[in-house]
Amino acid sequence: MKQVYFYDEGDGKNKKLLGGKGAGLCEMTKLKLPVPPGFTITTEVCRKYYENNKKLPKTLMVDVKKNIAKIEKRTGKKWNSKTNPLLVSVRSGAAISMPGMMDTILNLGLNDQTVLGLEEKSQNPRFAWDSYRRFIQLFGKVVFGVDDKKFDDVLNAAKKKQNVQVDSDLNEESLREVVEQYKQICDKHTGRKFPTDPTEQVELAIKAVFGSWMGERAIVYREKNNITKDIADGTAVNIVSMAFGNMGNDCATGVVFTRNPGDGSRQIYGEYLINAQGEDVVAGVRTGKQVNEMKKDLPESYKQLTKTCERLEKHYKEPQDIEFTIEQGKFYLLQTRNAKMNASGMIKTSVDMVKEKLIDKNRAITRLQAEQLEQLLHKRIDPKEIKNHTQLAKGIAASPGAASGIAVLDVKRATAMGENGAKVILIREETKPEDVPAFFESVGILTSRGGKTSHAAVVARGMGKPCIVGCSDLKIDLENKQCSVDGKVVREGEVITIDGSTGSVYIGDIPTIEPKVTSEFKQVLEWAQKAKKIGIRANADTPEGAKLAREFGGQGIGLCRTERMFNGSDRINLFVEMIMAENIEERNKILTKLGQLQKSDFIEILQAMEGYEVTIRLLDPPLHEFLPNPEELAEKIRKLELQNATEELNKAKTVLKRARELAEVNPMMGHRGVRVGITYPEIYEMQIRAVFEALVELTKKKVKAHPQIMIPQISSIAELNHIKKIYDSIKKEMETKHKMKLKINFGTMIEVVRAALTANELASTAEFFSFGTNDLTQGTFSFSREDVEGKFLPEYIEKEILERNPFQSIDVNGVGSLIKIGIAGGRGIRPNMEIGICGEHGGDPNSIKFCHGAGLSYVSASPHRIPIAIVAAAQAAI
Ligand code: ADP
Numbered sequence: 097m098k099q100v101y102f103y104d105e106g107d108g109k110n111k112k113l114l115g116g117k118g119a120g121l122c123e124m125t126k127l128k129l130p131v132p133p134g135f136t137i138t139t140e141v142c143r144k145y146y147e148n149n150k151k152l153p154k155t156l157m158v159d160v161k162k163n164i165a166k167i168e169k170r171t172g173k174k175w176n177s178k179t180n181p182l183l184v185s186v187r188s189g190a191a192i193s194m195p196g197m198m199d200t201i202l203n204l205g206l207n208d209q210t211v212l213g214l215e216e217k218s219q220n221p222r223f224a225w226d227s228y229r230r231f232i233q234l235f236g237k238v239v240f241g242v243d244d245k246k247f248d249d250v251l252n253a254a255k256k257k258q259n260v261q262v263d264s265d266l267n268e269e270s271l272r273e274v275v276e277q278y279k280q281i282c283d284k285h286t287g288r289k290f291p292t293d294p295t296e297q298v299e300l301a302i303k304a305v306f307g308s309w310m311g312e313r314a315i316v317y318r319e320k321n322n323i324t325k326d327i328a329d330g331t332a333v334n335i336v337s338m339a340f341g342n343m344g345n346d347c348a349t350g351v352v353f354t355r356n357p358g359d360g361s362r363q364i365y366g367e368y369l370i371n372a373q374g375e376d377v378v379a380g381v382r383t384g385k386q387v388n389e390m391k392k393d394l395p396e397s398y399k400q401l402t403k404t405c406e407r408l409e410k411h412y413k414e415p416q417d418i419e420f421t422i423e424q425g426k427f428y429l430l431q432t433r434n435a436k437m438n439a440s441g442m443i444k445t446s447v448d449m450v451k452e453k454l455i456d457k458n459r460a461i462t463r464l465q466a467e468q469l470e471q472l473l474h475k476r477i478d479p480k481e482i483k484n485h486t487q488l489a490k491g492i493a494a495s496p497g498a499a500s501g502i503a504v505l506d507v508k509r510a511t512a513m514g515e516n517g518a519k520v521i522l523i524r525e526e527t528k529p530e531d532v533p534a535f536f537e538s539v540g541i542l543t544s545r546g547g548k549t550s551h552a553a554v555v556a557r558g559m560g561k562p563c564i565v566g567c568s569d570l571k572i573d574l575e576n577k578q579c580s581v582d583g584k585v586v587r588e589g590e591v592i593t594i595d596g597s598t599g600s601v602y603i604g605d606i607p608t609i610e611p612k613v614t615s616e617f618k619q620v621l622e623w624a625q626k627a628k629k630i631g632i633r634a635n636a637d638t639p640e641g642a643k644l645a646r647e648f649g650g651q652g653i654g655l656c657r658t659e660r661m662f663n664g665s666d667r668i669n670l671f672v673e674m675i676m677a678e679n680i681e682e683r684n685k686i687l688t689k690l691g692q693l694q695k696s697d698f699i700e701i702l703q704a705m706e707g708y709e710v711t712i713r714l715l716d717p718p719l720h721e722f723l724p725n726p727e728e729l730a731e732k733i734r735k736l737e738l739q740n741a742t743e744e745l746n747k748a749k750t751v752l753k754r755a756r757e758l759a760e761v762n763p764m765m766g767h768r769g770v771r772v773g774i775t776y777p778e779i780y781e782m783q784i785r786a787v788f789e790a791l792v793e794l795t796k797k798k799v800k801a802h803p804q805i806m807i808p809q810i811s812s813i814a815e816l817n818h819i820k821k822i823y824d825s826i827k828k829e830m831e832t833k834h835k836m837k838l839k840i841n842f843g844t845m846i847e848v849v850r851a852a853l854t855a856n857e858l859a860s861t862a863e864f865f866s867f868g869t870n871d872l873t874q875g876t877f878s879f880s881r882e883d884v885e886g887k888f889l890p891e892y893i894e895k896e897i898l899e900r901n902p903f904q905s906i907d908v909n910g911v912g913s914l915i916k917i918g919i920a921g922g923r924g925i926r927p928n929m930e931i932g933i934c935g936e937h938g939g940d941p942n943s944i945k946f947c948h949g950a951g952l953s954y955v956s957a958s959p960h961r962i963p964i965a966i967v968a969a970a971q972a973a974i
């Protein structure tokens with residue numbers, strides 16, 4: 097096993113072995129860029145170190161010495177020399193960059209003798225002693241674990257004594273004193289003499305860098321960023337000959353991005369410091385200067401910097417984030433990596449680099465992280481404002497975007513206040529379909545329970561409203577109209593701000609930034625539209641949703657949930673009356689009214705989606721979901737009894753009776769979907785008729801409407817045929833009455849396991865399929881999707897029983913197999929059958945990749961996720 101690679105030996109692509117920093121230094125050396133000579137000890141050695149109980153492999157120091165000799169040869173400097181000493185840095189560097197998480201030591205190789213050599217050679221005693229004090233401080237901190245503050249105190253005292261503001265003004269004499277005191281601090285801390293032998297120093301430093309891999313900071317960082325062992329396992333160590341940025345005013349050190357990471361614009365962006373070293377810029381010891389000032393400070397070096405940036409971009413075909421040092425006018429590169437940028441920066445650079453012919457359109461799409469684009473589609477909290485506000489709690493980020501509004505804990509009050517124009521944030525333990533009117537009237541939703549696929553989350557996403565769920569620290573006290581977290585109380589009526597992209601809840605009103613779809617974003621979406629194979633449709637239940645979906649590039653509606661329409665505040669009462677109707681005549685009367693409302697909804701939606709398919713799903717939830725919660729109703733009855741309000745009391749009592757009749761132990765597997773359609777055929781009849789009437793009206797107006805009717809919860813062909821008969825007779829009736837042919841495809845959801853397994857039978861009647869992957873996942877795992885996230889799922893993921901939440905990202909092996917069976921069954925009968933998926937997975941990049949591979953016709957996602965879906969679909973196709 098080769099333990100050490102000199103920079104001209106290593107494979108610059110092998111970040112796993114050499115770490116990102118090491119690989120970059122190797123690559124740049126091969127490009128003949130000015131990298132100081134050095135070498136990398138591999139991440140494999142780090143793993144060995146831990147396997148061996150924190151001992152270095154026996155032969156490692158032999159290899160290290162050989163490579164140091166190589167550096168000596170290249171630099172002409174000598175290890176431990178009293179005349180021209182070689183100094184090095186010892187730097188960490190894992191496969192994934194973990195900025196600031198691990199340790200680096202600079203100027204290693206100094207002792208009381210070599211410092212004199214450095215003084216002599218450079219003819220610059222101040223520089224020699226400045227390097228020495230820096231070395232002792234870093235070595236003391238990293239190897240011995242001395243608290244930085246002790247060193248800082250000494251340095252500050254020295255500045256005071258000499259009466260200067262910044263460390264670069266400290267003179268040689270002061271620095272000598274600082275060095276003496278620094279050594280004493282270390283000796284006192286360790287009880288041993290500070291190591292003087294450079295080889296011992298380097299060995300201790302290597303161990304310390306390996307040690308920093310398992311340091312608490314690094315462990316937490318890896319956990320937070322999901323950096324698992326297969327991504328990065330151990331750190332490499334880089335030993336690099338020093339380039340001195342602290343030798344005088346013709347020296348400097350800096351950190352720059354080759355393009356502005358904030359907006360992607362093409363300008364070198366970053367800071368530098370004259371007469372400084374290493375972390376000075378980042379640590380804010382002195383305020384850095386903007387890099388464009390270098391033009392006049394160090395014009396030659398600035399030219400080199402610009403040239404180098406261009407060279408690196410040409411090579412990596414990505415904007416870079418680099419570290420450099422200028423030693424007496426000579427320019428050195430110390431690090432490069434792909435620049436991390438926000439979404440707008442990524443989009444802008446994608447478009448610019450295509451224009452510059454640096455990359456092609458495919459690369460412009462594949463380099464994006466689809467998920468990150470979400471930032472561009474929603475309001476965001478102004479990052480500059482966050483620090484002025486207290487974070488109250490953190491929940492699960494369920495529907496992105498930020499909103500400020502008045503906290504309201506009651507659905508009725510929220511609805512009323514919203515209708516009166518107030519900006520309301522609805523706060524509930526959890527929500528139910530009957531709460532949906534309040535969603536329409538609120539600017540954001542916050543719940544203390546539930547996960548990403550809970551009712552509140554799904555509805556809010558569909559409406560594009562910010563939502564946080566599962567905020568379990570939040571205690572809701574309905575009685576006193578307030579909620580609290582650890583004693584911090586928010587009363588109803590006070591203003592809070594929620595950030596549905598991060599899950600953070602803040603007290604007070606925080607200004608937000610509006611989203612904007614820039615011309616560059618449109619350009620990228622256009623390229624992605626062309627590259628993708630699978631169709632992208634929207635889950636939309638309102639004309640606004642349909643319009644938004646089209647704006648974002650959606651082509652059709654894959655799921656229009658009709659029950660959402662009954663939840664509008666002007667119709668929920670009508671729907672409840674319908675459920676309460678005592679006989680069929682009465683029910684039909686109300687249904688006629690509801691039919692009129694549905695028809696006008698369909699007309700608007702179909703019009704907004706002119707030219708594209710709109711798949712309308714008939715009523716799906718169980719009826720009791722539209723009635724008030726029995727417990728709350730019983731409570732209300734108790735109050736009414738005290739008030740002697742007879743009429744209202746009687747009404748409440750009948751509703752309660754009906755609610756109890758309809759209540760089920762297991763409603764998600766209960767009397768819902770097609771089962772309601774079969775037992776209350778008048779409801780489905782009304783809906784089917786409304787779709788036909790909408791089509792008639794639009795056809796007369798020459799609007800190209802393409803409605804399709806879809807039946808939920810089908811488990812057998814007999815169910816489907818039963819509804820098909822109703823459909824056929826209404827179709828015939830309508831065609832005769834209006835004397836025109838009316839084409840409305842009739843299809844089924846595949847969301848019950850049995851439906852997937854008998855898809856070939858269903859295809860004899862169904863003209864299209866749409867996989868309802870939420871219910872299908874629920875059925876495949878027997879996991880209640882309303883409950884799992886708050887209960888065992890997090891632990892399942894932590895214990896690696898499940899890799900990820902199957903309700904967010906499709907379970908390829910299980911649910912995916914059912915989908916494949918369903919597709920084979922359907923297309924076996926109808927070769928060109930349209931088969932799509934609707935459900936939360938339609939907006940998830942990994943699931944989209946699966947759907948593309950499985951040969952689905954389209955995925956359907958909530959309007960705000962459409963651009964993400966388009967990009968993900970293109971990535972899958974490229
Ligand atoms: P990090 O990964 O935290 O950025 P680095 O290993 O890159 O740590 O080093 C910290 C700082 O020291 C950086 O500013 C880097 O440029 C500087 N540095 C590291 N090695 C050298 C060297 N041989 N000569 C000059 N500066 C160096």
Ligand code: MG
Nearest residue numbers: 117419430431
């Ligand atoms: Mg660095």
Ligand code: MG
Nearest residue numbers: 847868870871
């Ligand atoms: Mg379903």
